[in-house]
Amino acid sequence: xxxxxxAMGGDHAPKEIVLGVMKAVxxxxxIEILLFGDETKINExxxxxxxxxxxxxxxxIESDDEPVRAVKRKKKASMVLAAQAVKDGEADACxxxxxxxxxxxxxxxxxxxxxxxxxxxxxxxLPTVTGKGFVMLDLGANAEAKPEHLLQFGLMGSxxxxxxxxxxxxRVALLNIGTEETKGNxxxxxxxxxxxxQDAYEFIGNIEARDLLMDVADVVVTDGFTGxxxxxxxxxxxxxxxxxxxxxxxxGFKNKVAASFLKKDLMELKAKMDxxxxxxxxxxxxxxxxVKAHGSSNANGIFTTIRQVREMVEKQVVxxxxxxxxxVKVGGTEAND
Amino acid sequence: xxxxxxAMGGDHAPKEIVLGVMKAVxxxxxIEILLFGDETKINExxxxxxxxxxxxxxxxIESDDEPVRAVKRKKKASMVLAAQAVKDGEADACxxxxxxxxxxxxxxxxxxxxxxxxxxxxxxxLPTVTGKGFVMLDLGANAEAKPEHLLQFGLMGSxxxxxxxxxxxxRVALLNIGTEETKGNxxxxxxxxxxxxQDAYEFIGNIEARDLLMDVADVVVTDGFTGxxxxxxxxxxxxxxxxxxxxxxxxGFKNKVAASFLKKDLMELKAKMDxxxxxxxxxxxxxxxxVKAHGSSNANGIFTTIRQVREMVEKQVVxxxxxxxxxVKVGGTEAND
Numbered sequence: 001x002x003x004x005x006x007a008m009g010g011d012h013a014p015k016e017i018v019l020g021v022m023k024a025v026x027x028x029x030x031i032e033i034l035l036f037g038d039e040t041k042i043n044e045x046x047x048x049x050x051x052x053x054x055x056x057x058x059x060x061i062e063s064d065d066e067p068v069r070a071v072k073r074k075k076k077a078s079m080v081l082a083a084q085a086v087k088d089g090e091a092d093a094c095x096x097x098x099x100x101x102x103x104x105x106x107x108x109x110x111x112x113x114x115x116x117x118x119x120x121x122x123x124x125x126l127p128t129v130t131g132k133g134f135v136m137l138d139l140g141a142n143a144e145a146k147p148e149h150l151l152q153f154g155l156m157g158s159x160x161x162x163x164x165x166x167x168x169x170x171r172v173a174l175l176n177i178g179t180e181e182t183k184g185n186x187x188x189x190x191x192x193x194x195x196x197x198q199d200a201y202e203f204i205g206n207i208e209a210r211d212l213l214m215d216v217a218d219v220v221v222t223d224g225f226t227g228x229x230x231x232x233x234x235x236x237x238x239x240x241x242x243x244x245x246x247x248x249x250x251x252g253f254k255n256k257v258a259a260s261f262l263k264k265d266l267m268e269l270k271a272k273m274d275x276x277x278x279x280x281x282x283x284x285x286x287x288x289x290x291v292k293a294h295g296s297s298n299a300n301g302i303f304t305t306i307r308q309v310r311e312m313v314e315k316q317v318v319x320x321x322x323x324x325x326x327x328v329k330v331g332g333t334e335a336n337d
Numbered sequence: 338x339x340x341x342x343x344a345m346g347g348d349h350a351p352k353e354i355v356l357g358v359m360k361a362v363x364x365x366x367x368i369e370i371l372l373f374g375d376e377t378k379i380n381e382x383x384x385x386x387x388x389x390x391x392x393x394x395x396x397x398i399e400s401d402d403e404p405v406r407a408v409k410r411k412k413k414a415s416m417v418l419a420a421q422a423v424k425d426g427e428a429d430a431c432x433x434x435x436x437x438x439x440x441x442x443x444x445x446x447x448x449x450x451x452x453x454x455x456x457x458x459x460x461x462x463l464p465t466v467t468g469k470g471f472v473m474l475d476l477g478a479n480a481e482a483k484p485e486h487l488l489q490f491g492l493m494g495s496x497x498x499x500x501x502x503x504x505x506x507x508r509v510a511l512l513n514i515g516t517e518e519t520k521g522n523x524x525x526x527x528x529x530x531x532x533x534x535q536d537a538y539e540f541i542g543n544i545e546a547r548d549l550l551m552d553v554a555d556v557v558v559t560d561g562f563t564g565x566x567x568x569x570x571x572x573x574x575x576x577x578x579x580x581x582x583x584x585x586x587x588x589g590f591k592n593k594v595a596a597s598f599l600k601k602d603l604m605e606l607k608a609k610m611d612x613x614x615x616x617x618x619x620x621x622x623x624x625x626x627x628v629k630a631h632g633s634s635n636a637n638g639i640f641t642t643i644r645q646v647r648e649m650v651e652k653q654v655v656x657x658x659x660x661x662x663x664x665v666k667v668g669g670t671e672a673n674d
Contacts, residue, residue, distance in 0.1 A: 129577050140514060143522040177477060177565040185480040185562045209566045210573035225522045228514040229546045229563055233570035236547035240466050241578045244609060248602040258598035265585040265592060272581060 001030055001313050003306060004082035004091035007037030008060040009098020011296050014038065017097065018045040020302025024310075025051050027303070031310055034091050036078040057081055060098075063295065067101030071109060079103060083110040086288045093289035093309045095280065097297045104141050107283045107290040114318070116325035119149045120285035121224070122292070123157060125165070125278035126234070128215045133278050135161050135170075136212075138224040139231055141283065145223035147190035148330050150174070151198065155328045156284035156321055157219035158201035163315035164308065165218070169202050173217035175226065176206035187223060195221070200327035209233075238273050276301045279308030288318055338367055338650050340643060341419035341428035344374030345397040346435020348633050351375065354434065355382040357639025361647075362388050364640070368647055371428050373415040394418055397435075400632065404438030408446060416440060420447040423625045430626035430646045432617065434634045441478050444620045444627040451655070453662035456486045457622030458561070459629070460494060462502070462615035463571070465552045470615050472498050472507075473549075475561040476568050478620065482560035484527035485667050487511070488535065492665045493621035493658055494556035495538035500652035501645065502555070506539050510554035512563065513543035524560060532558070537664035546570075575610050613638045616645030625655055 005021055007014040014037055021033050025048075032051040035042060039056035046052065059076040071080060079098050083106040085091040094111075096103050100122070108120055123137035135157045138145065154172045161170035174192055176184045181192055183206060195203040207216050209230055222230070245266075249259035259266075271277075280293040280301075289312040293305040312318070342358055344351040351374055358370050362385075369388040372379060376393035383389065396413040408417060416435050420443040422428040431448075433440050437459070445457055460474035472494045475482065491509045498507035511529055513521045518529055520543060532540040544553050546567055559567070582603075586596035596603075608614075617630040617638075626649040630642040649655070 129581055143514065175566070177480065177562055177569075208573075209569035210576070212570065212573055213577040214573070225514055226563060226566055229512070230566055230570045232514075232546035233549065233567045234574045236545075236549055236551070237571045237574035238578065239547070240550040241575065241610075244466055244606055245582070248599065248606050251602060254598050255602060258595040261591055261595035262585065262599075265588060269581055269585050273578075 002032045002091040004034045004085045004094040006079040006082045006096035007035045008078040009096040016298045019299035023303045024306035036082045061102045067105045071105040092313045097293035107286040111286045117285040121153045124281035127275045128213050136220045140224045140228040142224040150191040151194040151328050153221045159320045161218045164311045167218050170218035171204045172201050172219040173207040175222035179206045280305040339369045339428040341371045341422045341431040343416040343419045343433035344372045345415040346433040353636045356636035360640045361643035373419045398439045404442045408442040429650045432628050434630035444623040448623045454622040458490045461618035464612045465550050473557045477561045477565040479561040487528040488531040488665050490558045496657045498555045501648045504555050507555035508541045509538050509556040510544040512559035516543045617642040
């Protein structure tokens, strides 16, 4: 199995990317890595070239580049070349910790959409209080969505949860402003109707945002605008909470002593809310596994993402989606499919 | 000033409602309370009738009643009669801790909309890390919204923040999935354009959900669907975090001892995230102040809400909105205005 890796994307590239790649190659003997980026810089950290091939390029997409334009203009960017290798059949999947929007555009324009899936969706796995976690999509690949898109998101999330997260008959829920069938806006009402009337996956109905972290579903479907809002609300609240907790704990000598006793547990608490341990966010709906590693990924984050992608290739996630996509076909899907 | 209070709404009605009313009447000599509900039950707790008048009714709206239907059928419900008193000029404002949807319907159908405001909006004041807080609207009065509605929400939130929260020239922001002007869905893009081109209030541009609790704005405008999602995400994350923190703190003897030292500070942390201290959620856009107290309000929560409503009447929040509504009139507003 060959995995194309963008060595130049992310806050700690190329160092942590290269270190993560070496760790993955050492652990999994069945993978080969194609590493795209600045050869000189990569070689500073690459101490073992076993099953690692460098494809040199000077060009890269910056984190603040305008995504669509960058992908069109920087045809030799490390991220674009990694995707091109997948398109050309030289690699089975690709990974980048770089510009999220650019990776979505690259996946869509270079690798291409699965026939029958109208819109790709970005899907991270988020933490829950028990540590089980859940897949949520779309988290921002599309600002506008139609009911048939959400119907398809359910299928893609379900296939992933079953194959990679090893959940038998995953519970797929629709994120809504109430649990009753009649609740919501036009999009959620129509999506509910479509999801209720399919049998490609296990639809359990609406769930509310306040229950997201409570293990109420394995896959949560929403439009990209709402998903992005909800994800950032969760992140922002977690960060605000931690900062206030920190202020409390450093408030006076007595508290500092007490805090020192609790340090290990509080670090664990913080780690529990850090969802990079579940791997990166998948771009579902394109012709091969494309995964966005967290921008702040260290070597371990990259290793985890490679492990995740390896699992996606091995368990044929994309092939399964292709095979089942007809089950979620409705009259409303687009003409070009 | 006369304030109509629904004595029968909320988890702890009528006891805590009545106790809160007595506290408010004792504190503010310029208010009179009209208390709507079961006279016998109210009298169990009403030990001082100074400036309190009971209007008896057997009927009440339950928390699980379907809002619109309940308001239409239960014409003698305590909540509906309280609103009717405002409509008839017998009271200046009304308060309920009962069914939120029913109170919104009551406000809209019984008291009526302000001419020039197309949709009412539900607006709580939410906490921030510094304790300053911000007004957010709409939090669910409408599942669907148009750009001109968001433009108007900005005005209503700004008037309230200035008059009641005493913030000079409040910073009004649009909640979006990115800070750049070009980000978002069709609704946010068009709303941004309208808000940028008005001078009724201080529009500071887009803010992201992750910064909500960080004091980046005084008024945050969004559609009711997104607002509801974001509010519940914040609440759910806070609750999940507290439950995990509690588990950590009770994990072994050493932690329990340390936790006992921190107890006071952790209670303060929890209190900081409890936004009932800012009063209830205002239903803006109707002809008089209508405020939804938290369903779980105790006497103090009701007292705080009465204080808030008193301020709204005294500072002429509704009159100011009426006087300024023409400044946010666009071609797209509805024909019946």
